[in-house]
Amino acid sequence: MHVAIVGNGIAGVTAARHLRKLDSSVRITLISGETDHHWSRPALMYVYMGHMRWEDVKPYEDHFWPRNRIDLVRRWVTSIDVEGRQLHLDGARTIPFDKLLLAVGSKPNKFGWPGQDLRGVSGMVSLQDLQAIEAASVGLKHAAIVGGGLIGVELAEMFHTRGIDVTFLVREHAYWNHVLPAEEGDIVGEVIRAEGIDLRLETELTEIVDDGTGQVGAIVDSKGDRVEVGFVGLTAGVRPNLTVCAGSPIATDRGILVDRTLVTNVEGIYAAGDCAQVKTPEGHRDLIQAVWYTGRMMGEVAARNLLGASDEYDSGTWFNSAKFFDLEYQVYGYVPSAMAHHQLPSLAWISPDRRHACRLVETEDGKLSGISVLGIRMRHRVCERWIEEGRDLAYVLAHLREAMFDPEFYRRWDRDIVAALSGKVAA
Numbered sequence: 481m482h483v484a485i486v487g488n489g490i491a492g493v494t495a496a497r498h499l500r501k502l503d504s505s506v507r508i509t510l511i512s513g514e515t516d517h518h519w520s521r522p523a524l525m526y527v528y529m530g531h532m533r534w535e536d537v538k539p540y541e542d543h544f545w546p547r548n549r550i551d552l553v554r555r556w557v558t559s560i561d562v563e564g565r566q567l568h569l570d571g572a573r574t575i576p577f578d579k580l581l582l583a584v585g586s587k588p589n590k591f592g593w594p595g596q597d598l599r600g601v602s603g604m605v606s607l608q609d610l611q612a613i614e615a616a617s618v619g620l621k622h623a624a625i626v627g628g629g630l631i632g633v634e635l636a637e638m639f640h641t642r643g644i645d646v647t648f649l650v651r652e653h654a655y656w657n658h659v660l661p662a663e664e665g666d667i668v669g670e671v672i673r674a675e676g677i678d679l680r681l682e683t684e685l686t687e688i689v690d691d692g693t694g695q696v697g698a699i700v701d702s703k704g705d706r707v708e709v710g711f712v713g714l715t716a717g718v719r720p721n722l723t724v725c726a727g728s729p730i731a732t733d734r735g736i737l738v739d740r741t742l743v744t745n746v747e748g749i750y751a752a753g754d755c756a757q758v759k760t761p762e763g764h765r766d767l768i769q770a771v772w773y774t775g776r777m778m779g780e781v782a783a784r785n786l787l788g789a790s791d792e793y794d795s796g797t798w799f800n801s802a803k804f805f806d807l808e809y810q811v812y813g814y815v816p817s818a819m820a821h822h823q824l825p826s827l828a829w830i831s832p833d834r835r836h837a838c839r840l841v842e843t844e845d846g847k848l849s850g851i852s853v854l855g856i857r858m859r860h861r862v863c864e865r866w867i868e869e870g871r872d873l874a875y876v877l878a879h880l881r882e883a884m885f886d887p888e889f890y891r892r893w894d895r896d897i898v899a900a901l902s903g904k905v906a907a
């Protein structure tokens with residue numbers, strides 16, 4: 481059997497590795513237009529900032545692929561011939577397959593802004609984006625970033641380390657408030673401003689202005705301000721990459737539609753990672769999970785199912801982490817954002833210096849729904865266990881110390897949190 485995998489990100493590569501582990505005879509072809517070899521996308525900023533070299537962000541040595549008989553093809557897939565079971569690639573090449581995995585990742589959102597295709601305008605997702613940002617940084621004095629979130633703040637930090645001024649436009653009234661509760665969003669906004677970034681909340685991009693040579697020269701925002709900039713970073717979120725499905729019968733919605741076994745509506749064709757939209761039972765929102773660890777989990781499930789199993793994907797208790805300059809953030813389980821329609825009862829503690837915070841959220845029947853922390857590290861396994869065991873907030877506070885993970889000699893915050901919140905927990 482020949483399995484073709486489109487995309488050499490974490491989902492595609494995990495699937496390829498597990499296919500080989502499980503079956504020594506299956507033929508595996510891994511195709512990507514972006515790079516010859518798999519690399520760690522979350523490490524992109526560290527390459528720019530000089531903390532890591534390009535070689536350091538490739539998790540596997542180049543000899544790993546031939547040794548495991550995984551054929552690498554560096555090409556863009558232009559279309560899928562579902563009936564004829566073959567892929568069309570640029571350069572007029574075709575690759576036949578028996579089974580196919582689409583692991584084509586995300587694309588940065590663009591909202592049709594005037595000037596969005598000028599030179600000096602880029603997202604920050606691919607190696608090519610990194611190269612464009614690197615090239616634009618030479619002699620750059622001022623950059624604009626459009627869209628709050630994790631990638632926007634990373635780009636702001638990158639420019640900041642090179643002394644490039646940043647004007648940062650964020651449509652919402654608090655930072656990342658479709659994910660963070662309002663108070664945490666405010667703290668993150670304060671941290672970004674304290675670094676000297678010109679963060680403009682409730683401000684949208686109106687136009688990117690051509691300097692007369694096809695290169696960005698300035699931006700105009702929704703408040704009518706014009707800022708002279710030499711680069712614009714578009715970081716207003718990402719969406720599943722559906723391009724490869726165009727003209728094929730593979731069903732798509734916001735993502736490539738798959739059931740829990742990750743199969744699409746076409747037998748033998750699967751999707752995994754950022755590009756997949758996993759259908760859920762009636763009344764629940766389908767899952768589109770654009771994070772590293774879920775891509776890896778989906779890749780494993782896809783590998784087993786490509787070989788004939790019918791395992792169901794289950795991401796378990798949600799986890800995410802991020803860094804806003806030096807401020808670390810972690811969330812376990814469900815903590816409603818400022819914008820969530822359905823708020824749940826929660827207890828929040830914020831340190832007097834506003835650089836540490838902890839929030840415990842309760843389900844309607846009094847069980848722990850989620851925990852989030854800023855400037856504090858917690859033990860993943862402990863938080864996950866409390867949520868899975870349905871512990872109540874009184875139990876969580878009584879055992880909070882078990883979850884604290886701050887390194888030795890760092891101030892521990894559990895006593896402050898317990899002292900502030902214990903009196904507020906229903907007996």
Ligand SMILES: Cc1cc2nc3c(=O)[nH]c(=O)nc-3n(C[C@H](O)[C@H](O)[C@H](O)COP(=O)(O)OP(=O)(O)OC[C@H]3O[C@@H](n4cnc5c(N)ncnc54)[C@H](O)[C@@H]3O)c2cc1C
Nearest residue numbers: 487489490491512513514522556557585753754770771772
């Ligand atoms: C800057 C940045 C920082 C991030 N930081 C974090 C983090 O800290 N933690 C976290 O959990 N997640 C983070 N993420 C998200 C995480 O990187 C993604 O969720 C993950 O990489 C998705 O993996 P994937 O395999 O689904 O897709 P991708 O890694 O996007 O890989 C898809 C591959 O398919 C290729 N491809 C697409 N179309 C075609 C085609 N037609 N033909 C050939 N090849 C094609 C693409 O070029 C790409 O190489 C970050 C993302 C970015 C951009």
